Amino acid sequence: MLALIRYSVPQDRTEEFTARAYEIVDAFAGQPGFVRGRVSRSVDEPELWALVSEWDGAGFYRRALSAARMVMYPLMTLMVNEPSAFEDVDRP
Template identity: 40%
Template sequence: MLVVNRFRVPVAEGESFRVDLQTAREALAACAGYVGGELGRNVDDPELWVLSTRWENVGSYRRALSSYDVKLRAVATLSRAVEEPSAYEQVEPETTLNVGGARSIG
């Protein structure tokens, strides 16, 4: 599962935001189910940043967000993300794609 968080940050705040975003990534990386992640800044628009992470599954990501360390070290930064859907399923040949809708938990 992929998570893509984009951020609009004034250039003057770029260096301090870079540190905060790295801290957020490190907190997420310490959580079970984390597979990898990268930070990036748009090459054409230096105010646009991205944190892209990969997870074993959506449950791992959601549990990570509720961990104490992530709440302490990452949530304030993550809350600055552009408001848009951020979780993506990986699409590989012959994979069954998610079907949107209500789900049974039974």
């Protein structure tokens, strides 16, 4: 499954955000079910960022969120409030 957490990051917080976002990826990487993760930035709107991760299932992702909440806390005010968990859909 795919997890996509978007952030609206003011220009003057870019360096802080990037460092903390990679701390979140590192925290996720230590959790069961983690497949891979990355930090991405919009090419059209430079203040829009995404923390993208892949998991073996939604349960793994939800448990990882609980385990990483203290690392995630400093960036919570920058999060875009929207669903973040997406399941793969098989081709018909």
